[in-house]
Amino acid sequence: MNTPAPMFRPVLTLLSGAVLWSASPATVAQTALETFDFGRREYVSNCSGCHGPAGRGDGAFKAFLSVSPPDLTRLSQRNQGQFPQQRIYRTIDGRQEVRAHLGGDMPIWGADYLSRYAADYADVPYDPESYVRTRIAALVDYLNRIQVR
Ligand code: HEC
Numbered sequence: 824m825n826t827p828a829p830m831f832r833p834v835l836t837l838l839s840g841a842v843l844w845s846a847s848p849a850t851v852a853q854t855a856l857e858t859f860d861f862g863r864r865e866y867v868s869n870c871s872g873c874h875g876p877a878g879r880g881d882g883a884f885k886a887f888l889s890v891s892p893p894d895l896t897r898l899s900q901r902n903q904g905q906f907p908q909q910r911i912y913r914t915i916d917g918r919q920e921v922r923a924h925l926g927g928d929m930p931i932w933g934a935d936y937l938s939r940y941a942a943d944y945a946d947v948p949y950d951p952e953s954y955v956r957t958r959i960a961a962l963v964d965y966l967n968r969i970q971v972r
């Protein structure tokens with residue numbers, strides 16, 4: 824019984840109208856803000872291809888890499904239960920970190936974001952390092968939140 828009897832239809836129409844009406848633009852905007860997760864967005868668009876959609880090291884590009892991307896949900900577990908925030912920040916940035924021991928293809932995000940900054944803010948004054956730091960900090964925060972406990 825999928826279609827309601829004709830006599831109920833006006834009632835249903837009224838009800839759905841009420842639902843639409845109650846979702847005022849303010850409510851919609853607020854919900855969008857609450858569900859917007861900058862760190863997650865950066866992760867999904869930049870990292871999931873290698874590290875996997877949930878960070879478990881099973882991204883689609885894994886097969887093409889000489890070194891397997893690590894499981895990013897176990898960074899705390901592999902560090903006595905403490906999330907190694909500073910080290911992870913520096914690893915992602917990559918500009919200061921001596922990565923000689925890392926033989927893989929992990930990109931240098933500090934440099935990558937700097938070049939994107941140049942494209943995004945061609946004619947607006949904005950500090951390039953703030954652009955880079957905001958994004959890396961959001962990624963570190965996101966990774967902290969997806970750790971297995
Ligand atoms: C092209 C594939 C690739 C992409 C894209 C990539 N990574 Fe990696 N990542 C790797 C590989 C491979 C390693 C292992 C280290 C190495 O050999 O370079 C690694 C290592 C890491 C580590 C070190 C983990 C540890 O155990 O210390 C972190 C943190 C990390 N990646 C975060 C990220 C973040 C955040 C992004 C997105 C901004 C990202 N990666 C994008 C391939 C990638």
